[in-house]
Amino acid sequence: MKLSKRWLPAHVLVWSYAVLLIVPLYYFLASAFKTNDEIFAHPFALPTSFGFGNFRTAFDSADLGLAVVNSALVTVLALVVTLALALPAAFALARSTGRLASLVEQVFSLGFLIPTFAALFPTFLLAAATGLFHTRTFMVLFLPATAMPLSVVILVQFMRTIPREMEEAARMDGASTYAVLRHVYVPMCVPGIATVLLLNFLTFWNEYLYSLVIIGPDPAQRTVQVALPTLRSITGTDYGVLTAGTILTLVPVWIVYTVLQRRMQQALVSGAVKM
Amino acid sequence: MTTSTPVPGDLTVPCPGPPAAPAGRRTPRQGGTVLAVPALVWYLVFMVGPLIAVFVVAALHWPGMLQPVSFAGFGNVRTVLDDPVFRDAVRNTAVQLAVALPVMIGCAYMLGYYVAQKPPGHRVVRYLLFIPGLISTPAKAMVFYAALSPDGLANGALESAGLGSLADAWLASPSTALACLIALDIWAGIGFTAVLFAARLGSVPDELGEAAQLDGAGHWRTMWRVHFPVIRDYVGVVTMLQFLWTLFGSAQHVLLLTQGGPGSSSTTLSFLVYQKAFIAADLGYSQTVGVLLFLAGLAGLLTIRRVFRQTY
Numbered sequence: 001m002k003l004s005k006r007w008l009p010a011h012v013l014v015w016s017y018a019v020l021l022i023v024p025l026y027y028f029l030a031s032a033f034k035t036n037d038e039i040f041a042h043p044f045a046l047p048t049s050f051g052f053g054n055f056r057t058a059f060d061s062a063d064l065g066l067a068v069v070n071s072a073l074v075t076v077l078a079l080v081v082t083l084a085l086a087l088p089a090a091f092a093l094a095r096s097t098g099r100l101a102s103l104v105e106q107v108f109s110l111g112f113l114i115p116t117f118a119a120l121f122p123t124f125l126l127a128a129a130t131g132l133f134h135t136r137t138f139m140v141l142f143l144p145a146t147a148m149p150l151s152v153v154i155l156v157q158f159m160r161t162i163p164r165e166m167e168e169a170a171r172m173d174g175a176s177t178y179a180v181l182r183h184v185y186v187p188m189c190v191p192g193i194a195t196v197l198l199l200n201f202l203t204f205w206n207e208y209l210y211s212l213v214i215i216g217p218d219p220a221q222r223t224v225q226v227a228l229p230t231l232r233s234i235t236g237t238d239y240g241v242l243t244a245g246t247i248l249t250l251v252p253v254w255i256v257y258t259v260l261q262r263r264m265q266q267a268l269v270s271g272a273v274k275m
Numbered sequence: 276m277t278t279s280t281p282v283p284g285d286l287t288v289p290c291p292g293p294p295a296a297p298a299g300r301r302t303p304r305q306g307g308t309v310l311a312v313p314a315l316v317w318y319l320v321f322m323v324g325p326l327i328a329v330f331v332v333a334a335l336h337w338p339g340m341l342q343p344v345s346f347a348g349f350g351n352v353r354t355v356l357d358d359p360v361f362r363d364a365v366r367n368t369a370v371q372l373a374v375a376l377p378v379m380i381g382c383a384y385m386l387g388y389y390v391a392q393k394p395p396g397h398r399v400v401r402y403l404l405f406i407p408g409l410i411s412t413p414a415k416a417m418v419f420y421a422a423l424s425p426d427g428l429a430n431g432a433l434e435s436a437g438l439g440s441l442a443d444a445w446l447a448s449p450s451t452a453l454a455c456l457i458a459l460d461i462w463a464g465i466g467f468t469a470v471l472f473a474a475r476l477g478s479v480p481d482e483l484g485e486a487a488q489l490d491g492a493g494h495w496r497t498m499w500r501v502h503f504p505v506i507r508d509y510v511g512v513v514t515m516l517q518f519l520w521t522l523f524g525s526a527q528h529v530l531l532l533t534q535g536g537p538g539s540s541s542t543t544l545s546f547l548v549y550q551k552a553f554i555a556a557d558l559g560y561s562q563t564v565g566v567l568l569f570l571a572g573l574a575g576l577l578t579i580r581r582v583f584r585q586t587y
Contacts, residue, residue: 007394007494014389014400017382021403021466024418027428031421043431089314096308104311111322113576115523117545118569119325121552121562122332126325145321148314177310206411209527213553228413229531232420239421246417253409261402268408268467269474272516 032244039239054244058231063219064245067227072252074136074211074223075204078143082151082200083193085144090155091181095167105156111149120213127214134216139223142214143204150271151196158192159185195267198260202268205253224249329569332562339556351563361564363539364547367453368522371543372575375457375521379464380514386465387472388498401470408467412524416531419459420446452533452541459528460521468513475509476502511583518575522568544568 031039032054033047059065093105123142124133132138166184175183186193208225215221217230228249231242257264336347355361390397390404407415422428423445430442445451479502487501503510526545529535535542535550542550545568551561 010385010389011394014386015396017386017465018400018403020462021406024422025406027421028418040426040431043428085314085317088310092308092310098308101308101311104315107315108318111318113519114322114326115519115572117523117526118565118572119322119329120549121558121565122325122328123321124552125328126321142321145317148318148322152314181310202409208412209530209549225411225413228417232417236426237420237424242417243421246414249414250410257405257409265401265405265470268405269471272467272471272513 028243028246031239032247034240036236036239054238054240055248057238057241058245058248061241062227062230062245064224064227064248066219067222067224068248070136070215070221071205071223071225074139074143075201077140078147078204079197079200081140082144082147082196086148086151086155086196087186087193088181089148090152090159091185093152094156094159094162105152108149108152116146117209120209123210124213133214134218134221136215136221136223138214139207139211142210143200143207147196147200147203150199154196154199154271155189155192158189162188194263195270198256198264198267199271201256202253329562329565332558333566335559335562337558339558347559351559355560355563355567358560360539360542361547364542364544364564367540367542368525368544368571370453371457371460371525372518372521375460375464376514376518379461379468379517380510382461383465383468383513384472384503384510385498386469387476388494388502390469390473391476392494401473404466404470404473406466407463408470412527413531415459415463416528419455419532423455446533447537449537449540452537456525456528456532456541456543459532460525464517464521468517471513472506472510475506479505507583508585511579514583515576515579518579519572522572522575544571 027043030044030047033050034054038045038048093101127133127135127138127142130138132141162185166188167180170180170184206225207223211223212226215223215226217226219227228245231237231245333351334346334348336345336350386404390400420427425442425444425447429445430439433439433442443451445455483501483505484497487497492500523545525543526549529541529543529546530549533541535546544564548561548565548568551557551564555561
């Protein structure tokens with residue numbers, strides 16, 4: 001369909017929204033290289049010099065370097081646990097035809113209706129009861145549980161497309177159940193695994209409220225999302241430092257998004273609506 | 276089930292000795308169902324268990340972590356319903372949903388339709404629309420903080436335009452704090468929702484739109500009268516998602532930007548749950564609100580599903 005001249009208002013509206021999305025990013029990027037005075041005087045001017053002073057201050061005053069390491073640690077380990085749990089589960093559910101298996105699958109897909117936030121306080125109690133309060137370990141164990149419904153459902157969909165003959169052939173050669181999973185199913189659903197990894201990388205890296213409550217504000221343990229808001233101060237925020245810190249937290253996500261743009265977009269679209 | 280081997284005429288008797296029967300003949304395909312157990316246990320312990328605990332704690336009188344606990348029954352419900360702060364929170368959440376959801380879904384649908392028509396530059400627009408879906412809640416909150424704090428962008432712009440008298444402490448003023456939170460919801464919500472709609476509209480056959488155009492329908496009519504009914508149930512599912520995110524997710528925005536204030540002018544229900552649990556240490560109260568929030572979520576989901584039920 002051709003878009004006629006009458007679409008001018010639509011073009012204008014869409015691009016103004018696009019500007020609303022891009023301007024904050026530009027402002028943050030530019031301000032990260034400026035002082036407060038420069039930011040207030042010329043908020044949208046290009047920075048005059050590209051020193052990394054603000055980034056260094058952000059690193060020092062909020063221990064951002066350590067926070068990035070903590071976030072990376074929690075994210076990577078939680079991703080490993082997620083796959084370790086979801087791959088066998090999806091494998092079992094995809095191959096099974098029993099009523100029990102379909103019941104389990106339904107239990108998982110109901111999980112989409114449980115908002116993670118609802119059980120914040122009992123989860124905090126659970127952390128306290130297990131002696132894992134104020135540790136990153138609890139988050140590494142807890143985050144995969146929140147990711148389980150989506151991960152299992154996506155992986156089951158991929159594994160259902162694998163023909164049964166593949167397994168039968170492997171069985172003829174004497175493969176064990178584990179070997180079938182390891183050498184037949186996993187290699188054949190790499191796109192599904194990639195989708196699961198990308199989606200969960202985003203949610204784990206960006207997780208805020210649970211990290212705040214359970215890991216707490218201790219600089220040695222806290223993640224980057226918890227450290228970031230501490231760069232504000234009531235007595236007068238240094239916007240250069242705040243924006244530099246924000247940019248730092250976005251870098252890993254932005255790198256992944258740019259390198260894997262297509263795949264990431266597909267993952268986000270397919271992962272959002274699974275009800 | 277694979278283990279039972281029903282005999283005709285003997286259907287009511289459960290088959291007690293399962294695996295002994297045809298072990299050798301059957302291909303060992305079923306050998307793996309037990310592999311789903313760890314994931315299921317994990318999920319039940321960390322997700323379902325705490326969710327049930329919400330209902331238990333809601334029935335307790337528990338005035339602080341180290342305080343003695345006693346059974347309160349429905350006492351908490353009465354306390355909560357009589358509390359003016361709770362009523363403020365209900366009102367704020369209702370306003371937030373009533374404004375944010377229709378604006379977000381309406382704009383996102385039109386934007387998604389626009390992108391799906393592949394106008395010039397649609398790839399750039401699509402790339403940009405993903406931005407709010409990628410950045411974390413604290414980062415989004417920092418964007419709004421930088422824009423709306425007393426020495427932030429908005430006031431700077433007003434002053435340089437000679438309208439300094441209109442400048443305000445947007446996040447700290449009772450009349451604008453809630454509006455700022457709603458603006459954040461809408462700003463962040465439209466982009467990603469539009470991407471979802473664009474993806475779904477992309478799979479609607481082109482002929483449908485072309486036929487409507489031949490019949491003399493403009494894009495406006497095609498958009499609402501032809502495409503909308505086709506993806507109506509999908510719009511419903513996306514609305515349900517955004518409803519849940521707005522209802523439960525607002526706690527983080529409030530915590531990061533306004534702390535529910537001034538007074539209780541920007542306290543939402545989900546922030547009240549957080550605030551009563553971790554700041555005011557009134558745990559029974561907090562979880563009672565949690566239960567009410569959960570019920571509100573359920574009622575909302577059912578309503579949205581009814582409204583968007585496929586009509587053909």
